[in-house]
Amino acid sequence: MLGLNIDMLILVLFLGINLVIGLFSSRRVTSLQDYAIGRKDFSTATLTASIVVSWVGSWYVFETLGHTYTDGLYFIIAITGACTCLVIVGLLAVRMQEFLKNISVAEAMGGIYGKTAQTITAISGVLSVLTIVAMEFHVISRIISLIFNTESIWTPVIAAVVVIVYSVSGGIRAVTFTDVIQFFTFGTFIPILALVIWNQLKDPNQVITLLNTHPNFSWSHVIGWDPKFLDALAMMLWFLIPAMDPVIFQRISMARDIQQIKESFSYAGLISLVVCLFLAWIAILLLANNPNLEADKLVEHIIYNYTSAGLRGLIGIGVLALAMSTADSYLNASAVLLTNDIAKPLGIKFKNEVLAARVFCGLSGIFALLIALQFKGILSLLQFANSLYMPVVTVPLLMAIFGFRSSTLAVLIGMAGGLGTTLGWPFIIKESHGILPGIMANLIGLLGSHYILKQPGGWVGIREPEPLLEARENRRKAWNQFKKDFKEFSLVQYLQKSLPNQDYLLTIFGIYVIAATYASFYTVPEEIQANYAKLYHIIGQSVLFISTGLLTYPLWPPIFKNKWFITWAWPLSVFYVLFAVGTWLVLMSGFHTFQTMIFLLNVVMGFLLLPWHLVSIMVIIGVTTATYIFKIYAQVPILPDDFGTLRFKILYGLLLASNFIALFKYQQAQGKLVSHNQALNILQAKRTINLREALQHRERFMHTLAINCVEGFNWLYQQSKILWTSFKPTEITSSYKDLINEAVLLLAKQQQASEYLAQTIFPFKNYLRLNVEKVNLANFLNTALENLDKINIQAQPKITLQQLTHYQELEIDPVQIQKLLYNTLQTIQAKNHANKLITLLVKDATLVYEMPFIPNYNKEISAIQFILTTIEQPAKGTTNNHDALETVHIFLPKHIENVPSEENQRIIEAHYGYASCETENKDITQIYIIPVALRKIRPTIIDESKKVLDEVV
Structure with a gap:
């Protein structure tokens, strides 16, 4: 009775927290857009959590456990497609700029193909959504019955009512913030469950035996042309295709920009893969412990055999978190589709759209609950839900994302063909679903009707290609940079950059070598020392020699401190001591825990001392080479048995992986700080030179x-x-x-x-001295944008470059114009609270100079303008004429915030140019125009005096 009370208390507390957070989040809902996608102010972490728990439904737990238990790698291969699908959606984000303004997938289809396509998409989406909600309510009913050992209908109804209530009242904000709670709940449940089952295994080695002997976990047995493997590939392909269902599309619309879509979906795909692998691992543990269980009752077996009071409740709310998070997301999507995409096209108007959406959300939940109380299957219900949507909507939507647009007629023909094929396929081939054939039928119908009936459109491209063009340009730059670095790579220079900045670091490393190595020696038993006496002696003498050299490095004579010697001596010493010697000690001790942990500590030390690229190569070569030498010396064909133990492969592997990730992030941050420091040092050096020149001139x-x-x-x-x-x-x-x-x-x-x-x-005079050079415009802009991460701008701006000028070369001071661009970005980003995309538009212009000694005459000079703006589609009109700046000699900003703008004013005046700033709503636009040929504009006395002064200096 006490256990029941504890479990019930956990469940009630979980439901209460979700209800309170959901109702608390409902206060800011004032429009249908707020109810559907919020105000686009969600963080990337919040959006990622919402995507994960909406995508990973509770059916993952039941189906992944059951099918991995019976099918092994066949199902693991298939389920990875579902996780990879999220990553694919993130990659497609650069093509979806035009859809960020839509609040539903049906509205996006309506914007392309009209109201008929919008209504059909909405109906298809609602039917699919309600089916999935019913499936989640069914899981809620099942899991509560298992946890509390009761068949009462009221308990699952109460849980479903909680979901319906906060989904109805709070809209997408309530759904999203409760998703975060449910994400952490489920994230806690998975490791606890795996640990509990692991601790109850009698012999952990039986898992290795299972993986080595069971045919379903043998790659050579699984991969082939047998029907079971082909079915797994077909299911993986089904999971792999981005369905763009209403909830996934809604998460895309909730994002601030393309970059947030890409990041959140990529992170969600990785987390989903980890969740699936964890569940598969739990199934493997169950199979190793008992191969005679019923696959569809594994959850019951876990609850009845591996849980106790309290833990049973935690497992219950873990599964409920997935079911509720998926159900509330799909209920919200159903309400939006009914209100915005079915009622509106049919001419039904509401005085209060938010109230109408809430009513539709409640009705959808009630209808789905009634279905759940009557339905018993899970995977078949999921297939039925997808068959109502993917063969109808996915094909024309994905084709539009890839740039193919056709007429409404062609799209409707494709939809009819896809739906008809899907519904009729099970009658042609028994016990098979028609999702993939339906998708192919829709594609054939769309393309066939488009070209046969000669419909307008075709491969016209996407409507807003700027993010896609930017992504392509970034890939081109990255590839060119890679080729350049590869051609110019010098191992000596690379190693020289890896040397410690201070001599005392070598001394500290020498102390670590002595402590770690001789601590390892102390723990090696005497019989092992006797068996490997020669190798033991070599290790001791060589490590003593190297550590002594490192300790006394500050006292070395100059000939040994020379760059050529220490450049090679330093990485070779690290390689030998940390990885070669570390591997030998681990092998000699038979993978003793202490030796293994010291080796992992050596790896961590390596990442702290050297670049991660170099350390990764050192670890691979060092371990491989040292193992091969040990085999030859010890005359053993295989390594000690403990090498293959689960303890080494999993525990130490996870520890090493976590260390690698942490150190990788550390080195990234350190590299950024070093880059900032180098940039500041260069700037300080230039200022020192300028000051010295000024003193000499004075x-x-x-x-x-x-x-x-x-x-x-x-x-x-x-x-x-x-x-x-x-x-x-x-x-x-x-x-x-x-x-x-x-x-x-x-x-x-x-x-x-x-x-x-x-x-x-x-x-x-108080003017800016320019070092005028003739520069290539494209190279200058690329260099300026590549060095942007060295500038301390918070948050780092997202920039797209549009180069529309026909000029290829300019006469400018590149350092000063680069500073002008950075100052402008810093000014714009300080007011760019929504972190909008900043467009750098470069195009032709004309500067107009008054000729005071010639009445009524203005001289026009060819110029180029830099426009930095947060407007999504900046004007790309014809060339504009602008008056040059009047000369100003005094720049005394009143506040420190005005320093960048005043500095820009000086730079523009020194270039005899024009500057302006415009603000429209929350968008900022700054324009700078400078002449193409500066030396033709400014007096020759400036260049001549500079030459004289340079000669004197």
């Missing part, structure tokens, strides 16, 4: 001013006094000509001094 200026200008004006003053003295007694008529000549000479001297003073003072 010193030269003061010296020149003292010698040439001051003395010249002194001489002018003295000569003026002499002339004045001689002028008094002189007749004006007799010496006027000579005086005029003297005055002209004096004025010429003063003019020369003034010109020299102007040239000398010019570099010290």
